[in-house]
Amino acid sequence: MIKSMTGYGIGSADNGTVKYTVEIKSLNSKFLELNLRLPKAVSDKELFLRGECSKLIERGKVNINISTEYVDQTAKGASINAELLKSYYSTLQAIANQLGDTKANIFEQALNMPEVISHDDEVDEEEGNVLTSAFYAAVEKFNTFRKDEGNVLKQDLQHRVELILSHLTEVEAVEGSRIPLIRERINQYMEEAVGKENVDMNRFEQELVFYIEKLDITEEKVRLRSHCNYFIKALNGADSNGKKLGFISQEMGREINTLGSKANNAQIQQIVVKMKDELEKVKEQLLNVL
Structure with a gap:
């Protein structure tokens, strides 16, 4: 049985809290040319996914796009370092007063300063399993298409x-x-x-x-x-x-x-x-x- 190098497959999985969707597209190529786009939160899974692609997809110019959607939008919300924000705000306000600039939006500038807003970039094992389930579902449909x-x-x-x-x-x-x-x-x-x-x-x-x-x-x-x-x-x-x-x-x-x-x-x-x-x-x- 021969398979085409042209293929398409999409798969998704969720655990009630988060949903992962994996989309795979491929064209012909002599070797495996893999373009993998995934959320920063699961970047540690990149090597694993690349290894699985080399075994399951073998050859082709392959584009894989992974997206995530949380049922509770605050589940992965950002945290604000209040003390650092106050420090930046006070410093910026003092400089604005010295320059006579009363129209500057000091609060917005302070909010955009480094490390004021931080995100939780780590996912637990359960969420990682949701990602791999979506990946394998997409690969199965992709290979069926091929x-x-x-x-x-x-x-x-x-x-x-x-x-x-x-x-x-x-x-x-x-x-x-x-x-x-x-x-x-x-x-x-x-x-x-x-x-x-x-x-x-x-x-x-x-x-x-x-x-x-x-x-x-x-x-x-x-x-x-x-x-x-x-x-x-x-x-x-x-x-x-x-x-x-x-x-x-x-x-x-x-x-x-x-x-x-x-x-x-x-x-x-x-x-x-x-x-x-x-x-x-x-x-x-x-x-x-x-």
């Missing part, structure tokens, strides 16, 4: 590889007349060049066999069919093997190119062009396979 997209990719990839196999059958149908035509053409050239009576037929047969061996495409056909069948087998395997399928498609491309260069036949070369067209579409689709 599998569904992968199933669509699988059908398209298998169809295109089967088309390459059908084109290979067309090559085999045409190939039967290829060697006799080559033999006839060379024989005609020899007769025109030196005359039929001057052709050493034994030598001619030896050279012809040597030449035809160079044009033989039997090995290329066998290997191409083998690579195509192996591709379909890997495509239907239990794991998602995007990189493996990419390597197999490269081998398919080598055999198709060699077949085209050795064909020495316009009709076969036209069929080879069709094969190359389908293989390029296969390679484009494999960029989206995990």
